[in-house]
Structures are given as C-alpha cells and as structure tokens.
Amino acid sequence: MLSRTASSLYWLGRYVERTDFIARLVEATVRLDVLSPRPAGEAAWASALAVTETDAAFAKTGQSISQNPVARFLTVDSSHPGSIVRALDMARNNARAVRTALTKEAWTGINRAWLIFDNRSSPGGAMATLNLVEAVKAETRGFEGAVHRMLRNQTTWFIRLGQAIERADNTARLLDVKYHILLPKGESVGGVVDRDQWTTILQTVSAVTAYRWLYSEGLKPANVIDLLIARSELPRSLAASVEEAVEILNLLAKRTGLHGEADRMARNRHQRLSRTKSGEVITQGLHQYLQGFIAENDNLHLAVGRQFKFS
Amino acid sequence: MGQAGSTTPRDELAALGAWIETTPDAELRRRQQSAEATFRQLGITFAVYGESDASERIIPFDIVPRIFLADEWERLSAGLVQRVEAINAFLHDIYGERRILAEGVLPPDLIFGNPQFRPEIAGIRPPHDIWAHICGIDLVRTGPDDFFVLEDNARTPSGVSYMLENREAMLRLCPELFRDFHVAAVDSYPDRLLETMKSVAPVGVAAPVCVVLTPGHYNSAYYEHSFLADSMGIELVEAADLVVDDDVVWMRTIAGRVKVDVIYRRIDDDYLDPLVFRPDSMLGVPGLIAAYAAGNVALLNAPGNGIADDKAIYSYMPEIVKFYSGGDPKLPNVETWRCREPQALKYVLERLPELVVKLVDGSGGYGMLVGPTATKAEIESFRAALIAEPHRYIAQPTLALSTVPTLAAAGLAPRHVDFRPFVLTGSKGVQVVPGGLTRVALKEGSLVVNSSQGGGTKDSFVLMDNGAGAEPKGQLQSQTQSQEQVS
Amino acid sequence: MRLAIDHRTTYRFTSPQARLTQLLRLTPEDTHDQSVAGWHLHVDCDARLRYGRDGFGNRTTMLYVEGPIDSIEIHVSGEVLTNRSHGIVHGGHEPLPPQLFLRETPLTTPNAEIASFAQTIDESDPVARLHALNLAVHRRFALCRGKPVAGRTAIEAFAEGEVSARDLAQVFVTAARTLGVPARYVSGYSPACVDVADARPAPHGWAEAHVPGLGWVAFDPCTGLCADEAYARVAVALDSAGAAPVAGSRLGEGEELLDVDLHVDRTSGQ
Structure with missing residues (x-):
C-alpha cells in the first residue's frame, strides 16, 4: 500500500472520530445549558471551547460565550480547525484521495455528512442544533458500520487506528477540562449543577447507560473517572482506545510484516494502563496524568507515521 | 431480428431503426436518466474550466448508440494504424536525427519556434523507441466513407473511461440491443493498456511495476485516472508518492520503497520534473527526467509529444504520414489554411463568415470561431486577432458533419457528432480498440461537441461482421447514410 | 591560457x-x-x-x-586550458540547431523597450552589430556587486540601473533575438568580470550569438568585449535558469x- 494512501486512511479515521466527538460535545453542552433544571450558561460553553482547544480562536471573534455563537462556532464555522464542518471537510478530502480504496457505502456516509453543511451558516436554536448534531452522528455511525463491513485488511485497519488514537485524545481532553472546571468551583460535591456537569461527560462519550450498569452507587466523580480511564468495556474509555490501538497494530503487523516502535509504544502503554488504579490517579493528580497521556498519545501518533512512512 | 452473426448491414441498421421505433421515447428517456444517475453516483464527473466554483458535472449521455459497420471499421482502423505509426516515427525523428527537416518536408521554424518542441529532452531515446503509446484521434465524417482527422491527441488523451462506462450502461439498460447486434467488446481495454505498459518496460525488467500518475483528486479527469488504475489493478500515485534516487524511480509504500518501471502519467510535461521543466513548480518528481534519460523508466506518453499533435503541425500531417509510411494517407485531414502563410491568411480573412478559425495552441473548443454561427462582432474581433498574430491561427472549412439520431427534448432528432477512437502502441505493435468515444453536440445545429461546451456522449458500436463483402458498395453507402444523415 | x-x-x-x-x-x-x-x-x-x-x-x-x-x-x-579564438566557439557539442535559440522563455521575453533599444544599434554588418549591442548593454548598466536576484527576468533587469552579470547576459540574449539573431546564455568561469568590476567571486554568465559563416560567437556585456581566452565555458541554454550550475x-x-x-x-x- 502506498504510504500516502495509508496516511489518508489514518487521517480519515481521525477526522471522522473528531467530527463525531465535537457533535457529541455540542449535544451534551446544549443539554447542560438549556435543558437541565439549572442552566449552566457561560461555564458550559467555555468548557466546550476548552475541550476543543478553540477558546483562543473564539475569543478573537469578540462574541459572547453563550449558546448561539459558540454552537455556531463549533458546528458550521469553517474558519478554524475545531469545528465539525472543518473536520468533515478534512475527512472528505482524505476520503476523496483514497476514494477507490473505500466502499461506496463508506464514501457516501462521509459525503452525506458533508452535504449536511452545504450552504449552512447557522445551526439554529437549541432544538435545531440538537437535530443537526444528531444528523451528523447518524452519518458517522453509518460510516463506522460501513467500515466494519469492508474487507478486513489494511484499509480498514488504518481507518480504525486513526479512530482509536483520536478517540483516546478526545476522551482525555474531555476529562481533563471538565475535571478542571468542576473541582475548583466550590460547589458541594453531589450538588445539582455538579451532577448535570458529570452527566454531560457521560453523554459526550455515550456512557450514561453504561455507567448505571457498571456502578450501582449513583453518580460519583471517582466512578466517572474510573469508567473513562480504566474500564475497557466502555469503547470510548482510555483503556479501550489503548487496547484497540494495540490490536489494530497487531493485525497490521501480521498482514504487512511491519512491526516496530509504534507497536512497542502501544503495548507498553496498554500494560501500564491495565495496572492503573483510577483512585491512585486522582490522588496523584488527574490533570498531570491526563496531560502525560495526551503527550504519549501524540508520540504514538508520530511513531505510527514513522513506522508506516507516512511522510 | 435475426440471429447475431448472420445479419447483413441492411438488417443491422433496420434493427436499430426498429428498436428506436418500438421503444417508446419515454422508456428511452427513463433509461437515459437511469444511466446518468449511475454516472453521478459513481462520480464520473468533470470540472468545467473557467467556472469559478469548479462545479462538478456529469457529461450528458445519449441512449441511442452510434453504429460502425465492420468493413467501415476495418478501413478506419487501417488509417488509424498508419497515422499513429507515422506519429511515432515523426517523434523519433524530430527528437533525434531530424531527417524530415533535412529533406525539407517541414519548415524548421515550425519545429524550433514551437514551444511544443522540448529541447530539454532532445536526444533521449524512450524505451523501445515508442513515444505515443496511447493516442486518441478525433475524427469527423462528412459522407458515407468520408472520415477526416480533425485532431490528433498524442499527449494524454482522455475519455476512455466514458467509452467503457457508456458500454456498461448500455449493457445494463438495453441488453436487447446486444442480442440483435454483434458488437465488438471494448471491456478488454484495461487489459490491453496494461499489456502495452508492460511491453514498453525498460529492457531486462522481468515483472515490471506499472503505475498511473495523477495530479490528484482535484483534477477534472481524476475519475478516469482512478478508474484506469483500478481496472488495471495497479497503484494510482501522485508525484509526492514517487522519489527518484540514483536515477531510479521508487514509490513510497508503507513497507518501504518499491521500484517503478512504467508510468502512465496523466500530468502535463510542465509538471513532470521541476529540475527540468518548470523550476517554479512545486509539483512533479525531481529527477524523473534523469531516470527516464538513463533508460530506467518508461513514461507513457513520452514527454515532448506535443510537437506531434500541435495544431500547427496538424496541417502537415498528410506530408508527415507520406514521408514515414511511404504511401498516401488513408485518413485525410480536414482542409486547413495556415494563417502564418500570407496567401492563406488573405484567403481566410476574405471568408471569415464561412470558416472555422482555431488557435494553434487552444483546446477544448476555446479560442475558436465558428464563422457561420458567429456574430459580426465576434468575426471582427477574430479578424483583428488574426491580423495581429496570424501564426497563432489556422482555419478550416465549416464541415457538413454527419448527424446521428439522438434523443432530444422533443424526441429523436439528428445531431452532429465526432468520434475519438483509442490507439495503443506497445513494443508488440499497434492496436485499435474496437469502439471509442462518440461526442454529440446536443444543441440543434451546433457543431461543437466539447463536454465543456454542452456536448454529450453516446456509445459507439463496432459491429463484428456485416457481410459487407457480399454487399454491393452502393447499397452499403445508402445504408450508412440512412443511419448517418449528411447535412 | x-x-x-x-x-x-x-x-x-x-x-x-x-x-x-x-x-x-x-x-x-x-x-x-x-x-x-x-x-x-x-x-x-x-x-x-x-x-x-x-x-x-x-x-x-x-x-x-x-x-x-x-x-x-x-x-x-x-x-x-584555452586558446585565443576571438570569441568564436569551435567544435562544441551542438545537438540543437541555432534556430532553436530564437525562441523566448519567461526569463528572456522582450518588451517594447528592449526591442527598441536593440533597434537603435545602427550597424549593417552582423558581427559589428553584435559588438555594438554588447557594448551598448555594457554601457547602459552599472554592475551590481551583490548576489544575482533569483528569477529576475530581462524585462525587470532592463528597468534597473545596477544589475548582475547574469542580468546583463540575459538582456543581451533577449535583445539579440529581437534582431533575429539566435542567442543563448552561457554559464562558466572567468576572472575577467572580477577584474572589471571588482565584484564578488561568483560563477560567471555571458552570452553567445550565432553569426552565419562564423558560428557561435561569445560576448560578455560585463566587459563589453568578446569572451576570449579568459573564459571557461560550462553550460549553454536558452536562459540563465536552463544553464544554472x-x-x-x-x-x-x-x-x-x-x-x-x-x-x-x-x-x-x-
């Protein structure tokens, strides 16, 4: 396989995952801000900007941090790399470049998601925004399904590797930012806003139901952190993403005979994470831990690029 | 209609007539729309030049096939082979010994003053001495057996994917036609092309690695590039995928470098190698020409071919064919006045409203005056341009192009067509693919068939046998005319 | 020498x-x-x-x-090792005919100013005319001691007062072609230009023009003279980019x- 093809497939995976993540984040933030009993307002939207690392870019627009401008900024604004429309644009460009490697179904999933934003300059009000992100999620789900129905070969694996690495990054950022915002507030732990905030995290990673299944004692921050970091049952947890990266690299190694630093790095990370106790992480400093994880994830990303000669 | 294989031309053409008669217009239209919907889904699109939004369009498809009788095709093929052989001989000569200039057949300034003559590659011998591996020769017809070459395309002729996709659509939508007609298959084209590519690999390469080189997915013909690579089962590469080291071309794969022996390149000469052609270009593969000059890679088509299909050279093609083949051209040119010659210029200026005037270096129907349909202002602006830079123009008579039945808004109607067959040249010889791209001017009375100017395409049936040997010539002609009205 | x-x-x-x-x-x-x-x-x-x-x-x-x-x-x-040859180039490897060197390139496209500058040369003898053109180019510009400006065209150079040796040669080539004389750019080495202008050492560029009966004759507008035995010729092309070291x-x-x-x-x- 051409290095460029592999690289495009990998980036396609990353951008589709990013699209999906931003969509979920916007969805959860709208719910938190508008639909919860005590609207969270500015803080909710500020944290959404922080998670996508677009706070500085948004500040430059001079708009107030509230639902309409921020939701617009994170969905239809193509002027910065943190919006759904830009992530989709990048996903589609990469898909086009490898058009013949994809099935028609996979391609149309991306293309249809992209067409949702054709000539769209506003996500609309709360309900319209929820509908918009729901439509995006439906298409990315469709794409995901199509990828799973494709031949089990490098094409699929490079897409899924990109998704796994992007997902690990997204979850780590989400947890880092939310935790940062939540703790210093001085709100009584277990208060109503707090509850809503923690629910937002679960919604963003589609884990509301999973949480109830796995933890019987009601919503507790330590459990949420445990779920998102250490429980590999949850597909969007760090543990699951890390495990998936190892598995996919293994499949690639078997098929291509290419085995190297990326495999070693992913395996080491996986072993470490499987021994990690979330409680210890919290006492030793979650922020530091997550920052370390994000940096390590970036290094794995670079190692993948080197191992498969992306550039 | 009778058994395939035992039909006469009369039967064949009657069969098409009967099919057209018995299939309701609405049904034809439904099938046509179905074909176009498929093309859109597949993304068989092209970008229209000069439109700011670079919109992607499909080329309109006409459901009524055009038919070539077997003996008609045989004569045409012989002419095409002769012409393409001459083009190869000419390129070989002009970048080497230049015998044709020494013998005074062509004026030297026509070559040396022509930007299409590339001094940068003078002296390079391509592997097996083949230059124009893939040629598309544009033909028009003015009478039963009167085919004329309108234009040679010896650089990177496109359109072959339409030939193949149109046939696919016809097989799916009108299977009954293939029962009644014994149509030569075109679907072997990718195999023949790959065979051609392998046959011109540098000598000594046992299992040559072949690739298609595309400018990328923003290019208007990207669909065709990916289609061809896919159907040949070879990699579709961009310049950045290739690296030249030690005068050898490699492609970058996830498993490391793989040596490349044959490149079907669909990028222009200018963008092949920034070290040789366009130093300002960030595109291209640095060192590619060095690898080519060292004989380590075959480029299809060879760089520098523009000198063979340039419109200024076109008017000399009969002399060129004669010079290299030793015989008269089997396929004539359209009569052409070279405006660089004062007498011709005078003649052209006197008859502008009757003539077609073309820019020597224009293409795609741009920079062209069609006298009979032009406004007075258009004619006058061309007159001024001609007087200012006569060497940039040629003029031709407005041809009485043949028409074929085409499904128009109001039902079937005659429309003007041209035809581009594809000719492959490998180290084992020249072959003409039995079919091609028929382009049709969809506007009533229009003579411009270019897709960028509202033209469409239709399938071209080459019949495998029509018992023509047993038919009196006159009858054949009248039958041909009944299908193709000469206007 | x-x-x-x-x-x-x-x-x-x-x-x-x-x-x-x-x-x-x-x-x-x-x-x-x-x-x-x-x-x-x-x-x-x-x-x-x-x-x-x-x-x-x-x-x-x-x-x-x-x-x-x-x-x-x-x-x-x-x-x-060079011999005195009055600038005439004998026995070079010439795969392309002189006629080719009439064509313009992006770096050597003339404009009206360059064409009329060339037209002012009032000499009927072809060699004398080229000598006069060479001298005219030499006198029109001051030699720049700095580095040559990359990608500077003859037209751009013609509008300047102070240009590099490369520009001078390209202006000469461009102007000669407007007179219907095949001309080309030459890259190589010579101490001559340094002597004249006390310029920084750099590979030199000069020009050759084709005269029927004589063949290619080398002119150096830096000195206003023929390029003679103090010149080591390396490469020729239509312009400086084509002959770039x-x-x-x-x-x-x-x-x-x-x-x-x-x-x-x-x-x-x-």
Whole structure:
C-alpha cells in the first residue's frame, strides 16, 4: 500500500472520530445549558471551547460565550480547525484521495455528512442544533458500520487506528477540562449543577447507560473517572482506545510484516494502563496524568507515521 | 431480428431503426436518466474550466448508440494504424536525427519556434523507441466513407473511461440491443493498456511495476485516472508518492520503497520534473527526467509529444504520414489554411463568415470561431486577432458533419457528432480498440461537441461482421447514410 | 591560457532536509579552443552521483542525498586550458540547431523597450552589430556587486540601473533575438568580470550569438568585449535558469542559505 494512501486512511479515521466527538460535545453542552433544571450558561460553553482547544480562536471573534455563537462556532464555522464542518471537510478530502480504496457505502456516509453543511451558516436554536448534531452522528455511525463491513485488511485497519488514537485524545481532553472546571468551583460535591456537569461527560462519550450498569452507587466523580480511564468495556474509555490501538497494530503487523516502535509504544502503554488504579490517579493528580497521556498519545501518533512512512 | 452473426448491414441498421421505433421515447428517456444517475453516483464527473466554483458535472449521455459497420471499421482502423505509426516515427525523428527537416518536408521554424518542441529532452531515446503509446484521434465524417482527422491527441488523451462506462450502461439498460447486434467488446481495454505498459518496460525488467500518475483528486479527469488504475489493478500515485534516487524511480509504500518501471502519467510535461521543466513548480518528481534519460523508466506518453499533435503541425500531417509510411494517407485531414502563410491568411480573412478559425495552441473548443454561427462582432474581433498574430491561427472549412439520431427534448432528432477512437502502441505493435468515444453536440445545429461546451456522449458500436463483402458498395453507402444523415 | 578553478557551493538549511535532489551543470567540456585538464567534483556528504547530458548537450551530474541533512558543500576544481579564438566557439557539442535559440522563455521575453533599444544599434554588418549591442548593454548598466536576484527576468533587469552579470547576459540574449539573431546564455568561469568590476567571486554568465559563416560567437556585456581566452565555458541554454550550475529540489522545512566561494586564477602560456 502506498504510504500516502495509508496516511489518508489514518487521517480519515481521525477526522471522522473528531467530527463525531465535537457533535457529541455540542449535544451534551446544549443539554447542560438549556435543558437541565439549572442552566449552566457561560461555564458550559467555555468548557466546550476548552475541550476543543478553540477558546483562543473564539475569543478573537469578540462574541459572547453563550449558546448561539459558540454552537455556531463549533458546528458550521469553517474558519478554524475545531469545528465539525472543518473536520468533515478534512475527512472528505482524505476520503476523496483514497476514494477507490473505500466502499461506496463508506464514501457516501462521509459525503452525506458533508452535504449536511452545504450552504449552512447557522445551526439554529437549541432544538435545531440538537437535530443537526444528531444528523451528523447518524452519518458517522453509518460510516463506522460501513467500515466494519469492508474487507478486513489494511484499509480498514488504518481507518480504525486513526479512530482509536483520536478517540483516546478526545476522551482525555474531555476529562481533563471538565475535571478542571468542576473541582475548583466550590460547589458541594453531589450538588445539582455538579451532577448535570458529570452527566454531560457521560453523554459526550455515550456512557450514561453504561455507567448505571457498571456502578450501582449513583453518580460519583471517582466512578466517572474510573469508567473513562480504566474500564475497557466502555469503547470510548482510555483503556479501550489503548487496547484497540494495540490490536489494530497487531493485525497490521501480521498482514504487512511491519512491526516496530509504534507497536512497542502501544503495548507498553496498554500494560501500564491495565495496572492503573483510577483512585491512585486522582490522588496523584488527574490533570498531570491526563496531560502525560495526551503527550504519549501524540508520540504514538508520530511513531505510527514513522513506522508506516507516512511522510 | 435475426440471429447475431448472420445479419447483413441492411438488417443491422433496420434493427436499430426498429428498436428506436418500438421503444417508446419515454422508456428511452427513463433509461437515459437511469444511466446518468449511475454516472453521478459513481462520480464520473468533470470540472468545467473557467467556472469559478469548479462545479462538478456529469457529461450528458445519449441512449441511442452510434453504429460502425465492420468493413467501415476495418478501413478506419487501417488509417488509424498508419497515422499513429507515422506519429511515432515523426517523434523519433524530430527528437533525434531530424531527417524530415533535412529533406525539407517541414519548415524548421515550425519545429524550433514551437514551444511544443522540448529541447530539454532532445536526444533521449524512450524505451523501445515508442513515444505515443496511447493516442486518441478525433475524427469527423462528412459522407458515407468520408472520415477526416480533425485532431490528433498524442499527449494524454482522455475519455476512455466514458467509452467503457457508456458500454456498461448500455449493457445494463438495453441488453436487447446486444442480442440483435454483434458488437465488438471494448471491456478488454484495461487489459490491453496494461499489456502495452508492460511491453514498453525498460529492457531486462522481468515483472515490471506499472503505475498511473495523477495530479490528484482535484483534477477534472481524476475519475478516469482512478478508474484506469483500478481496472488495471495497479497503484494510482501522485508525484509526492514517487522519489527518484540514483536515477531510479521508487514509490513510497508503507513497507518501504518499491521500484517503478512504467508510468502512465496523466500530468502535463510542465509538471513532470521541476529540475527540468518548470523550476517554479512545486509539483512533479525531481529527477524523473534523469531516470527516464538513463533508460530506467518508461513514461507513457513520452514527454515532448506535443510537437506531434500541435495544431500547427496538424496541417502537415498528410506530408508527415507520406514521408514515414511511404504511401498516401488513408485518413485525410480536414482542409486547413495556415494563417502564418500570407496567401492563406488573405484567403481566410476574405471568408471569415464561412470558416472555422482555431488557435494553434487552444483546446477544448476555446479560442475558436465558428464563422457561420458567429456574430459580426465576434468575426471582427477574430479578424483583428488574426491580423495581429496570424501564426497563432489556422482555419478550416465549416464541415457538413454527419448527424446521428439522438434523443432530444422533443424526441429523436439528428445531431452532429465526432468520434475519438483509442490507439495503443506497445513494443508488440499497434492496436485499435474496437469502439471509442462518440461526442454529440446536443444543441440543434451546433457543431461543437466539447463536454465543456454542452456536448454529450453516446456509445459507439463496432459491429463484428456485416457481410459487407457480399454487399454491393452502393447499397452499403445508402445504408450508412440512412443511419448517418449528411447535412 | 591556463585557468585554475576552485569553486565551492555550500547550502545550509535552517532545519534538516529529508532528501535532496540536484541537477548540477558544473562540468566543462573540451571544444576546439578549450581543453579540460583534470576536473573533480566532490560532495562532502554521502551522495549518489549520476552523470549524463541534458538536451542542450551540457554535461550534467544528478546528485541524490538521503537526509537528514543540514548542509552540503559541492566542490569542483580543476584546470582548463584555452586558446585565443576571438570569441568564436569551435567544435562544441551542438545537438540543437541555432534556430532553436530564437525562441523566448519567461526569463528572456522582450518588451517594447528592449526591442527598441536593440533597434537603435545602427550597424549593417552582423558581427559589428553584435559588438555594438554588447557594448551598448555594457554601457547602459552599472554592475551590481551583490548576489544575482533569483528569477529576475530581462524585462525587470532592463528597468534597473545596477544589475548582475547574469542580468546583463540575459538582456543581451533577449535583445539579440529581437534582431533575429539566435542567442543563448552561457554559464562558466572567468576572472575577467572580477577584474572589471571588482565584484564578488561568483560563477560567471555571458552570452553567445550565432553569426552565419562564423558560428557561435561569445560576448560578455560585463566587459563589453568578446569572451576570449579568459573564459571557461560550462553550460549553454536558452536562459540563465536552463544553464544554472545547480538546480535543486529539497524535501523539508525551513530556509536555504547559499554560500559561494570561488577562485579563478590564470596563468598565461600553456
């Protein structure tokens, strides 16, 4: 396989995952801000900007941090790399470049998601925004399904590797930012806003139901952190993403005979994470831990690029 | 209609007539729309030049096939082979010994003053001495057996994917036609092309690695590039995928470098190698020409071919064919006045409203005056341009192009067509693919068939046998005319 | 005359390059009046070199370097022996006819000013006319001591007061072609220009024009004279880009800094 093809497939995976993540984040933030009993307002939207690392870019627009401008900024604004429309644009460009490697179904999933934003300059009000992100999620789900129905070969694996690495990054950022915002507030732990905030995290990673299944004692921050970091049952947890990266690299190694630093790095990370106790992480400093994880994830990303000669 | 294989031309053409008669217009239209919907889904699109939004369009498809009788095709093929052989001989000569200039057949300034003559590659011998591996020769017809070459395309002729996709659509939508007609298959084209590519690999390469080189997915013909690579089962590469080291071309794969022996390149000469052609270009593969000059890679088509299909050279093609083949051209040119010659210029200026005037270096129907349909202002602006830079123009008579039945808004109607067959040249010889791209001017009375100017395409049936040997010539002609009205 | 040449070209990159591909035209060739007595091309890193010729008949060296690389020095040195020939080039390798050298290139496209400048030369004898043109170009400009401006066209140079040797040669070539005289750019080495203008050492550029009956005649608008025995010819082309000593492509970020060190020493006699 051409290095460029592999690289495009990998980036396609990353951008589709990013699209999906931003969509979920916007969805959860709208719910938190508008639909919860005590609207969270500015803080909710500020944290959404922080998670996508677009706070500085948004500040430059001079708009107030509230639902309409921020939701617009994170969905239809193509002027910065943190919006759904830009992530989709990048996903589609990469898909086009490898058009013949994809099935028609996979391609149309991306293309249809992209067409949702054709000539769209506003996500609309709360309900319209929820509908918009729901439509995006439906298409990315469709794409995901199509990828799973494709031949089990490098094409699929490079897409899924990109998704796994992007997902690990997204979850780590989400947890880092939310935790940062939540703790210093001085709100009584277990208060109503707090509850809503923690629910937002679960919604963003589609884990509301999973949480109830796995933890019987009601919503507790330590459990949420445990779920998102250490429980590999949850597909969007760090543990699951890390495990998936190892598995996919293994499949690639078997098929291509290419085995190297990326495999070693992913395996080491996986072993470490499987021994990690979330409680210890919290006492030793979650922020530091997550920052370390994000940096390590970036290094794995670079190692993948080197191992498969992306550039 | 009778058994395939035992039909006469009369039967064949009657069969098409009967099919057209018995299939309701609405049904034809439904099938046509179905074909176009498929093309859109597949993304068989092209970008229209000069439109700011670079919109992607499909080329309109006409459901009524055009038919070539077997003996008609045989004569045409012989002419095409002769012409393409001459083009190869000419390129070989002009970048080497230049015998044709020494013998005074062509004026030297026509070559040396022509930007299409590339001094940068003078002296390079391509592997097996083949230059124009893939040629598309544009033909028009003015009478039963009167085919004329309108234009040679010896650089990177496109359109072959339409030939193949149109046939696919016809097989799916009108299977009954293939029962009644014994149509030569075109679907072997990718195999023949790959065979051609392998046959011109540098000598000594046992299992040559072949690739298609595309400018990328923003290019208007990207669909065709990916289609061809896919159907040949070879990699579709961009310049950045290739690296030249030690005068050898490699492609970058996830498993490391793989040596490349044959490149079907669909990028222009200018963008092949920034070290040789366009130093300002960030595109291209640095060192590619060095690898080519060292004989380590075959480029299809060879760089520098523009000198063979340039419109200024076109008017000399009969002399060129004669010079290299030793015989008269089997396929004539359209009569052409070279405006660089004062007498011709005078003649052209006197008859502008009757003539077609073309820019020597224009293409795609741009920079062209069609006298009979032009406004007075258009004619006058061309007159001024001609007087200012006569060497940039040629003029031709407005041809009485043949028409074929085409499904128009109001039902079937005659429309003007041209035809581009594809000719492959490998180290084992020249072959003409039995079919091609028929382009049709969809506007009533229009003579411009270019897709960028509202033209469409239709399938071209080459019949495998029509018992023509047993038919009196006159009858054949009248039958041909009944299908193709000469206007 | 014996010309001893020692020429170092150093590229430094502000960040390491993954790959370097260069086409070098740094190897002179024997003609009737020029013999190359020993010539060495040395690169200071692990490079693969391949030798060939370009379409103009110039000797070329393809240089391929795998990175990471942050600098490269290309060193050519050797001796060229020349005879007095009044600028007439005999016995060169000429794969292309003079006629080809009438065509313009982006760097040598004339405008009305250059054309009328050439038209003012009032000489009917072809050689005298070229001499006069050479002198006119020489007198019109002051020689710039700085580096040549990359990519500067003849038209741009013509509008300046102070230009490089390369610009002078390109203006001459452009102007000569407007008179219907085939003309080309020559790159090579000469101490002559340094003597005249006290310029920085750099590979030199001059021009050749084709005169029926004589063949190619070399003119140096830097001196206003014919290029004679103090010139070592290396490459010819339609313009300075085509005859450039180094045409390069690199894969990597950052800037490229070029440093040239050149010594051309002459000793008379052989």
